Amino acid sequence: MSVLPLNSVLSLPSDELIIADKIFSSRLFTGTGKFSDQKIMAEALIASQSQLVTMALKRIDLANQDDDILKPLIAAGMNLLPNTSGARNAKEAVYAAHLAREALQTNWIKLEIHPDPKYLLPDPIETLIATEQLARDGFHVLPYIHADPVLCKRLEAVGTAAVMPLGAPIGSNKGIRTAEFLEIIIEQSTVPVIVDAGLGAPSHAALAMEMGADAVLVNTAIAVAKDPVAMSRAFALAVQAGRQAYLAGLGAQARTAVASSPLTAFLDL
Amino acid sequence: MKLIINDEINNLTVTTITSLLSVLEQPGKGIAVAVNQAIITRQKWDDFQLSENDQVTLFQAIAGG
Numbered sequence: 001m002s003v004l005p006l007n008s009v010l011s012l013p014s015d016e017l018i019i020a021d022k023i024f025s026s027r028l029f030t031g032t033g034k035f036s037d038q039k040i041m042a043e044a045l046i047a048s049q050s051q052l053v054t055m056a057l058k059r060i061d062l063a064n065q066d067d068d069i070l071k072p073l074i075a076a077g078m079n080l081l082p083n084t085s086g087a088r089n090a091k092e093a094v095y096a097a098h099l100a101r102e103a104l105q106t107n108w109i110k111l112e113i114h115p116d117p118k119y120l121l122p123d124p125i126e127t128l129i130a131t132e133q134l135a136r137d138g139f140h141v142l143p144y145i146h147a148d149p150v151l152c153k154r155l156e157a158v159g160t161a162a163v164m165p166l167g168a169p170i171g172s173n174k175g176i177r178t179a180e181f182l183e184i185i186i187e188q189s190t191v192p193v194i195v196d197a198g199l200g201a202p203s204h205a206a207l208a209m210e211m212g213a214d215a216v217l218v219n220t221a222i223a224v225a226k227d228p229v230a231m232s233r234a235f236a237l238a239v240q241a242g243r244q245a246y247l248a249g250l251g252a253q254a255r256t257a258v259a260s261s262p263l264t265a266f267l268d269l
Numbered sequence: 270m271k272l273i274i275n276d277e278i279n280n281l282t283v284t285t286i287t288s289l290l291s292v293l294e295q296p297g298k299g300i301a302v303a304v305n306q307a308i309i310t311r312q313k314w315d316d317f318q319l320s321e322n323d324q325v326t327l328f329q330a331i332a333g334g
Contacts, residue, residue, distance in 0.1 A: 031334030041332065056333025059275050059326060060300065062293060069332055070299050085333055098308050099328050103301035170334065219334035 015243065017214055019192050020108070020140035020161040022079060024051050027209065028239040029081070029194065030232070031055075031219025032069060034171075040228055042072035048222065048232035054081045054110055057100050070104075081142065083110040089123070090130035097134050109134060110164070111143040120170045124151050128158065135159030144196055147178035149185045156191055163189060164217065166197040167208065171220040173200025176207055186212040202231075202238030209242025210250060273324045286314040289325065301328040 017024040030050040035041035045053055053073055073080065082100035087093035090113065097109040111134065113127050114120040127143050128151065134141045140161040145151055147165040155163055165185055168174035175198060176182065186193050192214040199205050205216045218235050225231035272279050272289070283289040286309055290297050302309050303326040309317050319325070 032332040033334040035332065038332075054334055055330045057301070057328050058331050060295070060329045062275060062277070062327075068296075068299065070330060080330070082330060083333055095308075099301040099303070100330075102308055102310060103299055103328055103330055217334075 015247065017192060019142075022052075022108075024215070026051050026236070026239075027215040027243055028205070028236050029053070029215055029217040030222065031217065032073070033219050034223035035228060036223075038069055038072075041069070041223070042076070044222055044228040044232040045073065045078065046076050047229045048218075048236050050078065050236075052079045052081050054083050054217070054219070055104075056083055056085045057096060057103060058086075079108070080104050080106055081108050081110050082106065083112050083144075084130075085112045085114075087113050087130075088115040088126075089113065090126040090133065093126070093130040094133050094137075097130075097139060098137070101139070107138055108140045108161075109142065111141050114144075114170075122146060122166070124148060127151075128154055131155050131160050132158035135161075142194065147181035147185060149181060149188060152185050152189055152193075156189070160191055162192040162194055162214075164194045164196040167195050167204065168198025168200075170197045172198050173221055174198050175200055175204035176211075179207075179211070182208070182211060182213070202234045205235055206238040206242035206245075209239055210245045212246050215239075270319065270321055272319060273322070275325070275327055284318060286317050286319070289319060290314070293327075295327065299330050302326070303328075 017027055026049045028048055028050050029052040030045050030048050031054045032041055082104050084093040084096040087096050093111055093113050111130055113123045115123055122144050127145055131141045131143050135158055142162045142164055143160055144164045152163045167176040167178055194215045194217055195208040195213045196217040199216055199218050200221045208216050222228050222231045281292055283292050286302055305324050
């Protein structure tokens, strides 16, 4: 089944996102991990209409060759965003980024430095050091970080291309547990804000977009769904809905009821 | 020539990175090569001369989030 771009289905105005040297019409970025097989992965990512997909790097197992996962993604016109997953400090991450640039011929790097395997929380100090170095080396750096507004400003100062604050720990599907701080980041940021990690349901992605995030990155929630292709579409719709709601301007919340109908006394017989 | 490739000792008749990848049946696309921890850019694969006991590390892109 072919899927029309959501913008054409819903007749939405063009609303492009610019990060570094690329223009995106989809604000849903996706990861390639945890899919049960590569065919489903490719189908799901195509259904998501994502234009930026993450991947990791590892040593080649010469005895056990993996299939080429790049071909269907490149054929679908997706941009590749290699990550530095596995790096425990800035030095390793910088090395991993240079390897990724060599392997995939891209200056884009998702900087991930999470030395603690239990919660995979990003190390802010090493991340700042690596961002500064990689920006100097000509990379477009998208660092995965805690929802820390102060760190975001420090990353901007050293030339980050975007910031990727977490909603909840990677793969936890817990949704947006960092809302108060994401709001501050979104309010203050001069670079695109991509909410990454923890988004477990389309409603979580919609909430991030309603809050004014520029994009979201989703992997686990799509990959582990019973039907990853259908879940991809659901996320794509949610991201569109959330973005449109943000642009439309949400009404203010009130503590008490505010009548939607005039409270006239016509039933007083 | 004795080379340590991804931590395994190999005896191969190769001279350059290009010839090594050919012997290992590696397509070259989507991979990165480091020799003794220094990354060798693909522009240098044809010319870079491997030496006895070099540690060669080959990396490839895989699925990840």
